Amino acid sequence: MRGFSYLRPGSPDEAREAARDPSAAFLAGGTTLLDLAKCGVAEPERVVDITHLSGLATITVGDDRITLGALATMSRVADEADIRTHCPAVAEALSQAASAQIRNMATIGGNLMQRTRCAYFRDPATFPACNKRAPGSGCAAIGGAVRNHAVLGVSESCIATYPGDLATALVAFDAVVHVGERRIAADDFFLLPGATPDREHPLEPGEMITAIAIPASPAARRSTYLKIRDRQSYEFAAASAAVGLELAADGRTIRDLRVALGGVATKPWRARGVEDALRGKIFEPETVKRASLAAMEGAVDHGANRFKIDLAPRVVARAILTLGGLA
Amino acid sequence: MTGTDTKTKHGDASDGSSNSLGARLSRFDGPDKIRGAARYALENHPANLAHAVIVQSTIAAGTVRAIDVAAAQVAPGVLLVLTPDNALHLDSASNWLGAPPPDAPYLPLARTVTFNGQHVAAVVAETLEQAIEAASLIRITYDATDAIPDFDDPRAGEGQPMDPMKIDWGDAETAFAAAPVRIEETYRTPREYNVPLEPHGLVAQWDGDALTIWEPSQWIDGMARTYAEWFAIPFDKVRIVSPYVGGGFGSKALACAHGAIAIMAAKMVGRPVKLAVTRPQSFTAFGGRPATRQTIALGATREGKLLSIVHRGDNETSVDGFAVEPLGAVTALMYATANLSSRQNIVPVNTVLPGPLRAPGENPSAFGIESAIDELAYAVGADPLAIRLLNYAEEDPHARKPWSTRQLREAFAVGAERFGWSRRTPAPRSMREGNQLIGWGVAAGTYPVRRTAGEALVRILADGTVEVASSSIDMGTGTYTILAQTAADALGVAPDRVRVKLGDSSLPRAPVAGGSQLANLMTGAVHKAALAARDELIGLAINHPSSPFRDVQANTLVIADGRIAAPRGNGPAVPIAELMRKIGREQIEVLRDTLPEASRSDEDRYKNFTTVATMRSPTDGDYSLHSWCAHFVEVRVDADFGTVRVSRVVSGIDSGRVYNPKLAESQWQGGIIMGIGQALLEEGIVDRRHARVVNNNLADYLIATNADIPDIEVISVGIPDPHASALGGKAVGELGIVGVAPAIANAVYHATGRRIRELPITLDKLM
Ligand SMILES: Cc1cc2nc3c(=O)[nH]c(=O)nc-3n(C[C@H](O)[C@H](O)[C@H](O)COP(=O)(O)OP(=O)(O)OC[C@H]3O[C@@H](n4cnc5c(N)ncnc54)[C@H](O)[C@@H]3O)c2cc1C
Numbered sequence A: 001m002r003g004f005s006y007l008r009p010g011s012p013d014e015a016r017e018a019a020r021d022p023s024a025a026f027l028a029g030g031t032t033l034l035d036l037a038k039c040g041v042a043e044p045e046r047v048v049d050i051t052h053l054s055g056l057a058t059i060t061v062g063d064d065r066i067t068l069g070a071l072a073t074m075s076r077v078a079d080e081a082d083i084r085t086h087c088p089a090v091a092e093a094l095s096q097a098a099s100a101q102i103r104n105m106a107t108i109g110g111n112l113m114q115r116t117r118c119a120y121f122r123d124p125a126t127f128p129a130c131n132k133r134a135p136g137s138g139c140a141a142i143g144g145a146v147r148n149h150a151v152l153g154v155s156e157s158c159i160a161t162y163p164g165d166l167a168t169a170l171v172a173f174d175a176v177v178h179v180g181e182r183r184i185a186a187d188d189f190f191l192l193p194g195a196t197p198d199r200e201h202p203l204e205p206g207e208m209i210t211a212i213a214i215p216a217s218p219a220a221r222r223s224t225y226l227k228i229r230d231r232q233s234y235e236f237a238a239a240s241a242a243v244g245l246e247l248a249a250d251g252r253t254i255r256d257l258r259v260a261l262g263g264v265a266t267k268p269w270r271a272r273g274v275e276d277a278l279r280g281k282i283f284e285p286e287t288v289k290r291a292s293l294a295a296m297e298g299a300v301d302h303g304a305n306r307f308k309i310d311l312a313p314r315v316v317a318r319a320i321l322t323l324g325g326l327a
Numbered sequence B: 001m002t003g004t005d006t007k008t009k010h011g012d013a014s015d016g017s018s019n020s021l022g023a024r025l026s027r028f029d030g031p032d033k034i035r036g037a038a039r040y041a042l043e044n045h046p047a048n049l050a051h052a053v054i055v056q057s058t059i060a061a062g063t064v065r066a067i068d069v070a071a072a073q074v075a076p077g078v079l080l081v082l083t084p085d086n087a088l089h090l091d092s093a094s095n096w097l098g099a100p101p102p103d104a105p106y107l108p109l110a111r112t113v114t115f116n117g118q119h120v121a122a123v124v125a126e127t128l129e130q131a132i133e134a135a136s137l138i139r140i141t142y143d144a145t146d147a148i149p150d151f152d153d154p155r156a157g158e159g160q161p162m163d164p165m166k167i168d169w170g171d172a173e174t175a176f177a178a179a180p181v182r183i184e185e186t187y188r189t190p191r192e193y194n195v196p197l198e199p200h201g202l203v204a205q206w207d208g209d210a211l212t213i214w215e216p217s218q219w220i221d222g223m224a225r226t227y228a229e230w231f232a233i234p235f236d237k238v239r240i241v242s243p244y245v246g247g248g249f250g251s252k253a254l255a256c257a258h259g260a261i262a263i264m265a266a267k268m269v270g271r272p273v274k275l276a277v278t279r280p281q282s283f284t285a286f287g288g289r290p291a292t293r294q295t296i297a298l299g300a301t302r303e304g305k306l307l308s309i310v311h312r313g314d315n316e317t318s319v320d321g322f323a324v325e326p327l328g329a330v331t332a333l334m335y336a337t338a339n340l341s342s343r344q345n346i347v348p349v350n351t352v353l354p355g356p357l358r359a360p361g362e363n364p365s366a367f368g369i370e371s372a373i374d375e376l377a378y379a380v381g382a383d384p385l386a387i388r389l390l391n392y393a394e395e396d397p398h399a400r401k402p403w404s405t406r407q408l409r410e411a412f413a414v415g416a417e418r419f420g421w422s423r424r425t426p427a428p429r430s431m432r433e434g435n436q437l438i439g440w441g442v443a444a445g446t447y448p449v450r451r452t453a454g455e456a457l458v459r460i461l462a463d464g465t466v467e468v469a470s471s472s473i474d475m476g477t478g479t480y481t482i483l484a485q486t487a488a489d490a491l492g493v494a495p496d497r498v499r500v501k502l503g504d505s506s507l508p509r510a511p512v513a514g515g516s517q518l519a520n521l522m523t524g525a526v527h528k529a530a531l532a533a534r535d536e537l538i539g540l541a542i543n544h545p546s547s548p549f550r551d552v553q554a555n556t557l558v559i560a561d562g563r564i565a566a567p568r569g570n571g572p573a574v575p576i577a578e579l580m581r582k583i584g585r586e587q588i589e590v591l592r593d594t595l596p597e598a599s600r601s602d603e604d605r606y607k608n609f610t611t612v613a614t615m616r617s618p619t620d621g622d623y624s625l626h627s628w629c630a631h632f633v634e635v636r637v638d639a640d641f642g643t644v645r646v647s648r649v650v651s652g653i654d655s656g657r658v659y660n661p662k663l664a665e666s667q668w669q670g671g672i673i674m675g676i677g678q679a680l681l682e683e684g685i686v687d688r689r690h691a692r693v694v695n696n697n698l699a700d701y702l703i704a705t706n707a708d709i710p711d712i713e714v715i716s717v718g719i720p721d722p723h724a725s726a727l728g729g730k731a732v733g734e735l736g737i738v739g740v741a742p743a744i745a746n747a748v749y750h751a752t753g754r755r756i757r758e759l760p761i762t763l764d765k766l767m
């Protein structure tokens, strides 16, 4: 916890201007930022409070898309009846995330920007080595307690899991992140760690998420979010799947399928391999189960997290089968 | 002195229709807590308060080479940077048995580091934020040496045998070798932590050589003794104030290093100092339950009758301390067997010294034996409930004494009935619903009745209300309420006419609120004092010249509903207040203790209240005294994911007479809830390279949430036990958790056919 200055800008432009300095941070619900400040990971010199900006909390559900203002809270979006109809996976992802208290505070924009729960990342006083926090310092997690670390998208520099639920659903349904006038596909909004795990998003200092748009689709309407964890509430996913399904007019041929994984990868993980394997196929349990194994293509474990490689395809298969009424 | 000489209601546990002892009253301290009017220790802010923040080690073994305090010292608001170099000299204190301390200084800030997360330095500043910031500027360098992260490390070795824990009868090894049916398995529990909602910490204030401490405490007199010895001041110069305790589970019974640091800091800066241990720090500021492993060999007949039990247990301890988690506690008590052998080792590793956590010993012990007997049931094709009844111990098989009361058969019967046990299909994986594998499991639990003498003051006031005073504490367990009920009962007034004051050294003394003994010993003391007060009042009513009863010619009078009257109703019924006015008394005050006649010297009293040396074991006397329970559990295990959900719990419980069913049920259910967390979630995850617990926060150290908890039905089958306590109660607080984890593990086996012998039962173990 360091001293910092606190600003409450009157407009989005003022906010962007105030946050242009790399040592500045936007403050929305604060459930990530304050947490990280307390454990010594976030040390902003300037905190730019955007919670009072008007016009950024609107939720609109139109024929072609759902638009979520960046400052809409998780609980508001989760409870919105139209969203439960147009994209149940989004509502379900949100209502199974964090705790009721956190959902009441936390915003959609902040949610996308939440950071990994890697215990080594969060304890700088004890573990100086963390490439995500201090580029080039090494990775304290590899070789340590890694039950919750990623098996997909990992690099030699970092194996930290992206922990969020909402983004998994967004990636599945080709959502678009609005950063002022800029539009970034959700899948591109999250970067693989590679050699630069410190760089998690393509945002420049001062850039602010203003909204998220989710295109309407039959698959989004028939979608679900399945989150598996040891504790029934208030725990991050051991593995999760956001899945949407559209069947052809015959009621048994898969016309469109969307699959994304959470809790197992360094970013929200679109499983196109599963989608491709099933598009055009007859909806049938064995086919679905077999195809779901493709979700783990390229997976690498570090011992204690090996179970995720077995678990995730089962989660995918169950979610797909549930949507088709066969689970 | 016993309860039988008054007209108290001695019913079974549910005699709750009356308005006094045995009644189902809500907690008297509840409304203040809900309104935020109950002031907890860290909410006391004396004038001129300064704030202290601790810095902990980031290595597990070695020595502190240097502490660079330059930047911290000049940070804004800093009053003091405390390190081993400028720390005040403290004496060592005696341990909780009162054994004389070593002639060496006590060092709450370590120069030699023996575990990761040990206190090394502290900062005192004007504000908490300034202290936090300055603490982050301290740079410590170490000369690290190799650490032993846990007892699985080969360098940890076998550990030290605990000879006093040896139990032997018959010839267990030979009988095992000759038994027609043999099973032998190892059961393990991980490090588990006390995570009460209220954090640890204190506010310390010096006034000359008098010390006032606001601190949550399970044992005011014991902690005051330690503080007095550390700081070499007289015991009666230490006042601890602890009217409310937000949970402790054993972790708030003893003074900790952070207490010494705060008190030392207050002395050095000449101001009151507040120190709150952060949640991450709390994982190493005091110890939780140590990791345990036990190997249990059961030899039995083909019908499942036990012939022999061979038990070998280990628990982790710290390299510079001594902690025993008695793993044979239930093993040698629950079942009849002609041959038994039990041994225990403690294995030093680089960890904080483990401490008590709800039912230390009994809890992991039951996980072992209650899993093993279940394995035996399957091995011989017996019903898991039937095999427990087949091996029912009619007397204490170890002490060879009769049970005072043992309603375990009744607990099994009522639990099985309410649960529907007879509809269970025996084969594993035989009860499926879609993707859900359903399993039913049973296990028993027990907790001993421990006894220490108590003391209480009862005061009848001029307005007819009553005050009860004791330095004993209420950590949400219901002490305020049941002591009011006890006094009300003995004095014949309504419980809401009784005000109970607790948790302050200035009040009559009390021993530790641990070992589930407090309710029984304090109701005994309050009952005794209240009867004496009643007798004094009645004596005055009969004899005082201005009493309205002067002419009634009664040998005695009765008090009911706050009115005094002649026993046969001949004559007036006078409210207590009116009598007090007539006889011109401001108050009647009686102080009583329950110490044995022969040990009431000042020295005896000091020992009784500040050590556990006088605590009587459950088998001291003619009987063996224990509480008992039987848990029936249904789980649903997802066939693909291995996730376990507890969907139903029914428990039959024998805690003897129950003073307030609502509060006792809440304790039992709380224990069961904690047991569900222990079975499925709780585990300190150690990074073995650093010997550090890395999930040291409540997002990552998982305890059960509401969503994990089904309806829990607890049914009291206890009967008043006159041998166990003055008013007939047995242990309540720690009982409920014992046996929950094995009941769940047994249910998981029934559901899946997979025997999980290592807690917690996480999904990866079942996939
Ligand atoms: C104990 C715990 C458990 C949790 N469990 C889950 C879970 O199970 N699933 C899950 O999905 N999440 C979980 N979370 C994460 C939670 O959802 C996030 O903390 C929350 O969504 C962040 O939103 P916020 O508004 O509070 O963000 P803040 O803390 O205010 O901000 C977070 C970050 O985003 C930046 N930021 C905020 N708004 C914007 C914007 N508009 N544009 C650009 N940058 C911005 C901030 O500068 C900061 O760096 C958990 C969190 C905690 C503390």
Ligand code: SF4
Binding pocket: A116, A118, A119, A120, A121, A129, A130, A131, A132, A133, A138, A139, A140, A141, A142, A157, A158, A159, A160, A197
């Ligand atoms: S896994 Fe990534 S976040 Fe965790 S310690 Fe390694 S580099 Fe840091």
